[in-house]
Amino acid sequence: MNPNLSDWDDDLPPEPEEAYQDLLRALRRKSGFGLFFVQCTPVEADNLIIKLPQEIPQKKIAVLRFVEAIDNLYQPVAESVKDKQVDILLIKGLEYSLYKYEKRSFGEITEGQFSNLISVPHILNHLNQQRERFRDDFPISFVFLLRSFSINYFIHRAPDFFDWRSGVFELPTAPEVVEQESTRLLLEGDYEEYLKLSSEQKIEKVIEIQDLLTEKDQPESRKAGLLVEQGNLLDAAKEYEAAITSYNQALKFQPDYYQAWNNQGKALRNLGRYEEALASFEQALKFQPDDYIVLNNKGIELWNLRRYEEALASYNEAVQIKPDDPQAWYNRGITLWDLERYEEALASYNEAVQIKPDYQEAWHNQGNTLGKLERYEEALASYVRTVTIQPDKHEAWHGKGFALGQLGCDEEALTAFNEALKIKPDYHQAWYNRGHALSNLGRNEEAIASYDQALKIKPDYHYAWYYKGAALIKLGRWKEGNKSINKAIEINPDFVKNIFNIQNKQIITSLLQKLGFQKLVQIAISFLRIIEFRG
Template sequence: MNFQKHILKSLAAFFIIWTFIIGGLLSTAQDLPPNEDLSLGASVFVFRSSGRTAQKKFVSANRTKRTKIQRLVAVKNIRKQYNNLAVVTTRRKRVKIVQPETVQIEVAKKSAKKSAKEASLALTGAAQFYYDNNEMDKSIDLYREAIDLDEKNSDAILGLSDALASKASDLLEKDKPQEARGLFDEAIKLNDKNSVAYSGLGEIYDSIDDNDKAILNYEKALALNSDLTELYAPLGILYSQKNEIAKAEDFLNKAIAINRKDASVQYFLGVVRFKQNRYEDARAALTQSTILDATMPEAHYYLGEVLVKLDRETEAIYEYKEAIRLKPTYVDAWFGLGAAEYKRENYVESIAAYTETNRLKNDIGAAHANLADAYRQLKEYGKANGEYTLAAVFIKDDAELYSNWGFCLGKVQKWNNAILRLNEGLALSADHIDYTNLGWAYYNASQIDLKSKLPQAKADGKAKLQQAEAALQKAVSIKNDFAPAYINLGITQNDLGEYQAAVDSLKRANELRKNSVFTINELGIAYRKLNDYDNAIKQFERAVVLNDKYAIGYYNLGEAQFRRRNVKEAKKAHEKLKKLDTNLAKALEILIIGAKMK
């Protein structure tokens, strides 16, 4: 019996990993893993997520917004559109265009022959000449002179407002927003209906991420001049950033109706569709954007995000790589690539992508956690523990992180640390899974103590078994149809010598998940501990029928048959065992021979 106990306990170092996917699946989600994943004497760990489950997401602090080039192009297009509208054309028709040389002579003679008002009109005509020829500095100077001569010259006042707005737009195109802002402000003081000036201020506020003021000025411009359709796109983008999706969609649809070949508008419409969970529509818009302009890394990135949502990871990986090719420091794309590779179970590639993510930006908790998960999948538990440690610096409220971390700590035999981490997860979640896993850790920690020769170790081991039992009792009280908790509970009760309780727990586990070889074998052990050989043999026979390569089952069957004095059946089990596991076969043989010698 002591030898048998030694054999059983020597196998307790093995872990059983049971993957349990939370939500979204039918009742079969709680099925136990394949039999070959199970080992005698161990307990069951429950993962919330499988390898192909989407990992933690990284929400970038960067806003989805127009690039500097896109904004500058918009400024140019708005000004061009404005100049083609009747508002300016009508005013030009009211003013006689005058050659500048003639104007200077006229002004020189004004004191003798001309009134100040007439001279002001002449200067206004000359200023308009320079405006039409895009010589804004000269135009502004002459408009100012005209106003000095006649402060009621409305054409000069409106013309100066236009010229100031035009020069400010030039400065915006040259990326000099601070200089431009003063001119736009002056233009509005002269003419509070100058839509170009409001539009320009909108661009400036947009560039510094002051969404509310940007929208206010854009909408003033559009209210003053509904023909400024170039404003649809920036307004749609800003409303998208404010998550006012209905308004965003309205403006972007208007922009698309005007110009379907605008790559940036297609891109932002795709982003809005993505936020609406309209993934096929988003894919269509973003694909069109990349066709119209293949050089936009953001479009490729978001197309990758959409394709992941559509379970098209292979295509998504291509888009993420395109985004990275165009912008090698694109953190979001590296992160997305890591997640897509993980979902495809390409863990080596996932590790490479997450490692680069962390090199570029090392304070993303989700990147460290996801990298740890990838290492865990490759059984590189030491590296996984290092990344979980870093992740926990940034993530304080994720029970799954602490659960996975606890598992990896257990895999490197740091059981006390594993218990600490699982308790941290329990404090955040406290559901049946957390209690089941805590029971798993206490059970396995107890096995280390029970094998120790230190005087206090045996008592510590029993105490941990009792803590395991308490945690597992809590798990089944929360969810009375959760098979893994009953399995762990039955195993723990076996080790505590509570054999009838173990039988009850393992029978319940077997009711919930029939044909689990591991559970059936453990139930047989519980009966065997009660010296109920008939029921024990029934369980062991059933186990090896379900899996005729289950060596532990044959060992237990042979031992039980021998104890029942059925030597012929014991030898049959021994013959089968010799083909499966020579060490166990020798152990059974020694048991039989030793008993015969006695």
């Protein structure tokens, strides 16, 4: 017989009960100052807090819980044990002080990259510096209930403190706790809620998931779900590459997991990898061909690739499956606009706002479409509805001003443009159209100042150069006006084909007549006809 075979189980982790009994014996024996580190999940820590006083009734046990980061442990300990007889102090939640330092490779099931840290977390620096005070002032056993990553921080970043340890105990997670915690994380999974979490809270959840993924009692079917949740958390943190890695790992366990294909596609989209994203959505549809959400996502990707007819077909499928999905109707409207099918686009936006009356994006695009169709009264109503829902939407205030200008309400238009500029002072189009409103009101000096603001933001905006020139000419500043108009033509030579329209003829002839240059009027008209003919 091979003698080494008798030691085959030496490297196996201890059974939960065996590790727990080792901890009990150590705590019973220890008197005075001691440092114990217990690796366990938060749920197991709570169970331990309940069980230990029952198991060691001869010892006075106190509990110190933290639910947020701290930089100083000495003071809370001093307050916790003041005027009390305490033999053992259980400390839970110290990991909250470490989450912001965690630099792990999120897409991999690995330990945290604590060794790459360039600074020591404040709480650990505090423990390193204050260890003698803890020993001298607190003749008690400290029991730190920590996750594995937290203990690694102590080992690598608080070695002075950790070297005084009286014991390190790893409590393996019981199978029922693995199932319970995994189920909780899967049921709590909500992308919208993930977006609201702080960076530290996202890291906390990722670490929870990674701990559970490494458990030996974790079935592969549940690993896939946990990996998708991890991917969703990483996506919410804008860690798109890591999210894709997580979704890929989920698909290795469960290749037909269509939600993983769909979410992978969205992460690829966020990286601008549209062809790969489209391929992911198509994979999802192989396993779930009637999922309207995936069809909508496929349509978005086809739109990103400017394959508008195919995008429209995908949106049509989505709304056929779920007619009350406002997002698909809205996206359908955008695609129809790009296909210059404006009446159909308008109908699609109408469907979206009927389903979701506070859908400000759809109201805004409805206004744009009505403006394109020159239905300015209706466009104005849509923009008013938009800014009622979202008062800080500068584009809608600008649209409202434009519609009012087209309806001849220049004073009201000016007010709307001013509102847009309060929200977004560098909005060059609002400065430009504000100039139009002022010019129409005969306030040409102010109009020129407004065009100048547009040109500060966008120096090559030929429209602003041209209309600034027109305003200068109205003030009799011919040389400056001509220079400004020439600048517009220099920026966009094709612009000359459009500037001599009937409206401009009327402006020029009216100015010349007022100045008494009747002969020049006839020459100018002839000259304009020649240019018009050649254009």
